[in-house]
Amino acid sequence: MIYNPVSPILPREESDRQRSCQKGEESFTNSCSEARTSSTKSRQAERSTVFVRKPAAQKQTGGSLAVWREERESGSPRIEPPGAVSPAKRQIKEVKETKTTINCVTFPLPGEGPEQQLLKPDEWSYCDYFWADKKDPQGATSLPGFEVLLQKQLKGKQMQKEMSEFVHERIKIEEEYAKNLSKLSLSPLAAQEEGTLGEAWTQLKKSLHDEAEVHLKFANKLHTEVEKPLLTFRGDNFKKDLKKYDHHIADLRKQLASRFASVEKARKALADRQKDLDLKTQQLEVKLSNKTEEDIKKARRKSTQAGDDLMRCVDLYNQTQSKWFEEMVTTNMELEKLEVERIEWIQQHLRQYTTLRHETDMFNQSTVEPVDQLLQNVDPSKDRELWVKENKTGDVRPVDMDI
């Protein structure tokens, strides 16, 4: 693991427990997973831990991995303080050259800024691949990356439900088959066959009932051990939970949009103030007057104020974006874990299906064995003896009549 383990993103109350998990880094994810409860109410407690390097901070620390929480806890702003230089002096264009804001989220431009490494390399983790919004084919609207993940969850839930339905249909087929076999088993056909052949035949007919029992047992076990677990895994609460995640992340995106609007407004106000100051400075060059110098001072103050305003707005925007980022990482990790659990649950229960199928074939074999045994014993001589004993009319042979 190449993560810097200094500052995991953790809910405050979880940090102690999580930290103890960090000691054995290799088995870290598993041991932590086990320690967590699966209650959806304690969502915070379920979050996977990930060590997040905040890419923006890399700039500040000359490329070394700086840590978000450190910044946050130290209370230092996450953007460079304007310092003595008036914000108005900074060229907005200059900023736009290295970063771009799409749907209110700010990304580095390709080739600009230090190279980002994946949060969880080689893991194809959800937390690494869904930062941008997804444009729909028409390009008219776009879907947040998080929604793509939520749709995957909903689809997964649907698949699980459909598999359960499939198994249900299989159960119905087995029950119908068993019913028919059982019914045929009771048929009076050739019931009057006698002797050892009659015994073998009776057992053959009975074996259909045994087969029916095997298939009925299969159907019952399919119901309790496959259909039901597949159906009830993640009940009705699951979709509510997904909705909560959805609203939570969507709210943060709305907040980000609102903060972005404030930044834009403040940026425009600063530009206006800057323009006003420039105008007044030009006027000063044309004709010197106290009034103008006073105006310039006032304009500069206002420009500085607008700069401070913008700085504050940008700060708020960045704080919100950080919050969203944090929630995205933890929630994506959560969804990733849910998907692993879903796949393993389904795998486990489909395995149970094949186990039951194998069992059914084995038990089915055993229904034929007594028939084989009795067919082995079929003996025409014995049957003749039995039948003759019961049906003979007389063994005294006729003799010639005397006169």
Add this chain to the structure above:
Amino acid sequence: MIYNPVSPILPREESDRQRSCQKGEESFTNSCSEARTSSTKSRQAERSTVFVRKPAAQKQTGGSLAVWREERESGSPRIEPPGAVSPAKRQIKEVKETKTTINCVTFPLPGEGPEQQLLKPDEWSYCDYFWADKKDPQGATSLPGFEVLLQKQLKGKQMQKEMSEFVHERIKIEEEYAKNLSKLSLSPLAAQEEGTLGEAWTQLKKSLHDEAEVHLKFANKLHTEVEKPLLTFRGDNFKKDLKKYDHHIADLRKQLASRFASVEKARKALADRQKDLDLKTQQLEVKLSNKTEEDIKKARRKSTQAGDDLMRCVDLYNQTQSKWFEEMVTTNMELEKLEVERIEWIQQHLRQYTTLRHETDMFNQSTVEPVDQLLQNVDPSKDRELWVKENKTGDVRPVDMDI
């Protein structure tokens, strides 16, 4: 074998072939059976051989085994020739003490005459146990022993047909089951499941189609290898053949009844003549006259004639009874052989049923194996990788906005 092999009852044209069979006595029945054709037209050729000791003849040879054909071929009558003694002198009552005639067939009375040994001891052969007629429960009518055997044959044919029907019903159940499995296999349920889990799921669905194929193959093989052979074994000709046997034996019984009536009539005529002679003899004692002496001579001649008449009728009766006896033995042996064949045929095809059932279970097992394999390969990480690669929106993380 304790039979005296001197005089088998054989159709003349068969005797040479049969005699060659007798050499290996132990395997006799089998090797002869194989040598015979199964064509019902050559009924004579199909007849089993049995060495018949004629019990009535034992009396003549002082208890040693005398042989029916010997008597017949030598042309000697099978009853003691009346000789010089007038038949009228013999007491009918005396004869009735040792023999009884039931439904026109003559049997020795219990304890009278030499003990009969079974024609085929320890074999429970049909030819030993169906000489008497069977009284029906009401006692009003009686059924010839041969009819009991024919009914057994008809019932056997019916059983064979009903077993075929049973297998037909089983086939329908298998086809229905296969149809339902195949249909479910094509269901779109959870078709959108992705990655390694999707592959396992697709294979699981496909396995239902494979199962359906296995059951369809079972059904097809049941049809050609069990249902059809059971149905077509002994086709429509069989019942016709039984009817022929029936008519043949029944005709002989009718002939026997007619001969028996002739005997009774002749016996009455003789009694009448005897009475007439006695009357005339008494008249002679009362008054002597030429006329009377002439009458006595005439009456004695008529009585002797009536005695000869009765002797001839008894002889014809005994010949017919012998013919019936011979046909009963050969036909009963034939029916016995048919029953052995029926039982072995059914045994063989029910064995084929269990073999097919075993095969079906085995093939069924193999339909699950590819599912097991793919379930083994299910890998949530791999599935995430595949899905993320296809659905990721962007791996560039947001950065702080600059002013």
